[in-house]
Amino acid sequence: MESPTPTNARISIIGAGPGGLTCARILQRHGIAVSVYDRDAETDSRNQGGSLDLHEEDGQLALREAGLLEEFFALARLEGQEMRQLDPSGRVLAHHLPDEDEKAAPEIDRGQLRDLLLRSLPAGTVQWGRTLASVSGPAAGPRTLTFTDGTAVEADLVIGADGAHSRVRAAVSPAAPRYTGVSFLEAWFDDMEHAHPELSRLVGKGSAHIADGERGLFAQRNSGGHMRVYIMRRVPVDWIAAQGLRPEDTEGIRGHLLGEYAAWSPRILRMITDNDGAYVDRPLFALPVPHTWEHSPSVALLGDAAHLMPPLGVGVNLAMLDAAELALALVRSSTIDDAVDRYEKSMLPRSAETARLLEGGAEHLLSVPDPASAGGAAARG
Secondary structure (H helix, E strand, O other), rough: OOOOHHHOOOOOEOOOOOOHHHHHHHHHHHHOOOOOOOOOOOOOOOOOEEEOOOOOHHHHHHHHOHHHHHHHHOEHHHHHHOEEEEEEOOOEEEEOOOOOOOOOEEEEEEHHHHHHHHOOOOOOEEEOOOEEEEEOOOOOOOOEEEEOOOEEEEEEEEEEOOOOOOOOOHHHOOOOEEEEEEEEEEEEEOOOOOOOHHHHHHHHOOOEEEOOEEEEEEEEOOOOOEEEEEEEOOOOOHHHOOOOOOOOOHHHHHHHHHOOOOOOOHHHHHHHHHOOOEEEEEEEOOOOOOOOOOOOOOOOOOOOOHHHOOOOHHHHHHHHHHHHHHHHHHOOOOHHHHHHHHHHHHHHHHHHHHHHHOOHHHHOOOOOOOOOOOOOOOOOO
């Protein structure tokens, strides 16, 4: 089959996260039709997660191409760039306090970013409640997308923006994410200024990272007075069941954690004991490094579907940069095949280099912070 021109092609994006929506927005700005399919039943059917820092060189660049940078800064929290490193006693090791006009990596809630992108798309662009079951058909296309509800559509280009456990990835690569050996347990805090004033003062307006070499905590302020804490440990992927606990046994899990963190200051332990609601288990997975595949003129991957890495501040930024580069390659190429080839020649080397730098980075989250650095990044992009 001869590869179609982008303006005449049937383009389907799987996944309505920041990457998929950014790609759709830029394509539509340039007059290229696209459909987005997402497994969520509706826009707000689940919590979208914590706060993201969008960098000038990738996430913000993509929003500029989408024509949404000004709207982003109307929502972004510049004060969220404040970062603290503490030791387990609560002593401050390093502190980055951003300038008033610093815009290198402002914070925005993941849900706010998704809503910003969704509002920019015409009604009907995203089809909700469409869970992809499989991608079939010849590499040259067209591809058949079969959904779990029994429906199917044909596409000349399938863009996999469907995250860590991508169904689209299987059409071009046998690779599967592997457990890193490090797991996060997410805890939520509400009404920080009134219900948790001591923690509010301890963390500040941005984030705080604490680690002792074996375990760590990463606290991250969100909008609306909320905060998330990620309890980070080197444990088996099934550690909750192995301890005879259940995910909904909040008190049992809390008691187990207090035993592990017994040597830490009571001030810090409030991040484990004072959360509002249950914990959420989030084991960390990563794709093999490097992750590459044989070029297909009818399938493209972006974000975690292409290069799942530890959460060290690059995930959403790389996904949005991927999205912008793929969309612009489609705008500037004469065929779908040429566009995917052009995109992969840029994306694959970049992602391989970044993945090599971050390989084993999940262990870094547990390392004792370097007082010479004001970073302590974790649980971000």
